[in-house]
Amino acid sequence: xxxxxxxxxxxxxxxxxxxxxxxxxxxxxxxxxxxxxxxxxxxxxxxxxxxxxxxxxxxxxxxxxxxxxxxxxxxxxxxxxxxxxxxxxxxxxxxxxxxxxxxxxxxxxxxxxxxxxxxxxxxxxxxxxxxxxxxxxxxxxxxxxxxxxxxxxxxxxxxxxxxxxxxxxxxxxxxxxxxxxxxxxxxxxxxxxxxxxxxxxxxxxxxxxxxxxxxxxxxxxxxxxxxxxxxxxxxxxxxxxxxxxxxxxxxxxxxxxxxxxxxxxxxxxxxxxxxxxxxxxxxxx
Numbered sequence: 046x047x048x049x050x051x052x053x054x055x056x057x058x059x060x061x062x063x064x065x066x067x068x069x070x071x072x073x074x075x076x077x078x079x080x081x082x083x084x085x086x087x088x089x090x091x092x093x094x095x096x097x098x099x100x101x102x103x104x105x106x107x108x109x110x111x112x113x114x115x116x117x118x119x120x121x122x123x124x125x126x127x128x129x130x131x132x133x134x135x136x137x138x139x140x141x142x143x144x145x146x147x148x149x150x151x152x153x154x155x156x157x158x159x160x161x162x163x164x165x166x167x168x169x170x171x172x173x174x175x176x177x178x179x180x181x182x183x184x185x186x187x188x189x190x191x192x193x194x195x196x197x198x199x200x201x202x203x204x205x206x207x208x209x210x211x212x213x214x215x216x217x218x219x220x221x222x223x224x225x226x227x228x229x230x231x232x233x234x235x236x237x238x239x240x241x242x243x244x245x246x247x248x249x250x251x252x253x254x255x256x257x258x259x260x261x262x263x264x265x266x267x268x269x270x271x272x273x274x275x276x277x278x279x280x281x282x283x284x285x286x287x288x289x290x291x292x293x294x295x296x297x298x299x300x301x302x303x304x305x306x307x308x309x310x311x312x313x314x315x316x317x318x319x320x321x322x323x324x325x326x327x328x329x330x
Contacts, residue, residue, distance in 0.1 A: 073301075075297050081298050081302065086294070099300055103286055103290070112278040126186065130178075138172075138248055141169075141248050143247065145165070145241045145244040146241075146245060166231070176217065188215050190215060192215060201277065216255075221254060225244055226243055230271035
């Protein structure tokens with residue numbers, strides 16, 4: 046470092062040097078203030094090109110995981126809708142079972158059995174209505190002619206494990222009771238104890254079928270819950286990694302800010318003194 050010759054006033058080296066160091070201090074001070082204002086250590090690529098690149102990739106991954114978590118939540122909501130409908134159907138089947146047990150008693154006359162038939166027909170129609178009305182965002186969740194296949198993106202990549210598939214077997218009101226000779230398409234014939242007994246067996250089979258559907262949906266929901274927990278943990282870990290790279294250390298930045306503010310004040314004072322130094326030459330005259 047050259048301090049210059051105070052007797053030469055054409056070029057004030059002291060002033061130039063003081064000004065240069067003051068500029069550096071001001072630049073560094075602005076950087077520290079920006080970090081404190083944004084909370085980020087890296088605000089531009091030039092701050093740390095490698096760190097900026099890694100942090101950007103981590104941020105993209107984190108945002109993808111956040112959307113995947115939302116997708117899992119939507120998938121669970123969809124399955125909850127299907128589960129609710131199946132539970133309603135199960136309640137109806139249990140009511141139907143009570144009715145056919147009642148009809149399988151010879152204390153029932155023809156009129157009473159006709160009334161039970163009508164009740165069974167209405168309950169069967171209601172099962173069909175529930176299945177047809179069970180939709181999520183306009184998509185039917187049950188089909189009477191084939192398997193319903195649903196796919197959910199539960200991760201941030203194209204890997205197979207990040208695509209979750211749900212299959213719901215075909216189910217219909219008529220199909221539930223197709224094993225019964227007392228049931229024809231959509232109507233019941235309960236005119237004897239034998240017919241009621243046959244209907245009871247069919248309803249028991251229907252209850253078992255609905256229970257199996259409920260069990261599968263429950264298994265899907267449980268698996269989605271595990272995926273959600275695992276994805277949330279992974280997201281938190283990636284967030285922590287991104288934070289270590291890109292976020293500012295407030296205690297350190299505040300300490301540096303205080304130091305730079307002092308250097309700024311002394312730099313201004315030094316520049317003022319350096320600017321005034323050539324005035325001493327006038328004492329030679």
